[in-house]
Amino acid sequence: MNPDAPLQTDRLQLRRWRPSDRAPFIRLNADLRVMEHFPSLLTPAESTQMMARIEAHFAHHGFGLWVAELLSTGEFTGFIGLNIPTFESHFTPCVEIGWRLAPEFWGGGLATEGARAVLHHAFTALALPEIVAFTVPANHRSRRVMEKLAMTHNPADDFDHPRLPAGHPLRRHVLYRKTTISQPSALKK
Numbered sequence: 737m738n739p740d741a742p743l744q745t746d747r748l749q750l751r752r753w754r755p756s757d758r759a760p761f762i763r764l765n766a767d768l769r770v771m772e773h774f775p776s777l778l779t780p781a782e783s784t785q786m787m788a789r790i791e792a793h794f795a796h797h798g799f800g801l802w803v804a805e806l807l808s809t810g811e812f813t814g815f816i817g818l819n820i821p822t823f824e825s826h827f828t829p830c831v832e833i834g835w836r837l838a839p840e841f842w843g844g845g846l847a848t849e850g851a852r853a854v855l856h857h858a859f860t861a862l863a864l865p866e867i868v869a870f871t872v873p874a875n876h877r878s879r880r881v882m883e884k885l886a887m888t889h890n891p892a893d894d895f896d897h898p899r900l901p902a903g904h905p906l907r908r909h910v911l912y913r914k915t916t917i918s919q920p921s922a923l924k925k
Contacts, residue, residue: 740752743854
């Protein structure tokens with residue numbers, strides 16, 4: 737499988753990162769609305785380091801977090817893709833699906849559309865047995881995407897994120913799982 741080959745949906749192209757993605761990625765990670773359920777905003781240097789880690793993940797694993805670009809305009813909307821978490825928990829090692837879109841692209845189903853294509857790729861091209869997703873309980877937007885993807889949530893799987901200290905308001909996380917792919921018609925919006 738060629739990790740450089742983009743995935744495409746009706747409205748999105750999911751592609752590898754380019755130097756021109758740096759500025760919109762920095763803006764994305766510095767937006768209070770986008771980062772509401774994360775411990776902090778990212779500095780420009782932290783965003784640049786994250787881009788480098790994403791590219792290293794692609795190089796090492798053959799998959800990663802793709803840039804989500806609107807087909808109609810070429811606009812950078814954020815990212816959607818797969819990642820291997822580097823922390824230890826009861827469900828690791830694993831592959832997670834994740835997304836982060838700029839607020840102007842919220843509410844139109846783009847995260848769900850792109851994530852469906854990523855899941856299809858994960859289960860067919862990569863033959864992965866399971867995909868997980870996790871977030872804080874209050875992140876209703878992301879949880880709704882997980883539900884639209886037919887991911888299942890068992891409260892017994894919920895966990896305290898090991899990278900956040902005890903008592904941190906974002907430490908508790910909900911975990912969703914998916915072990916099968918929906919019918920191909922589910923790839924359409």
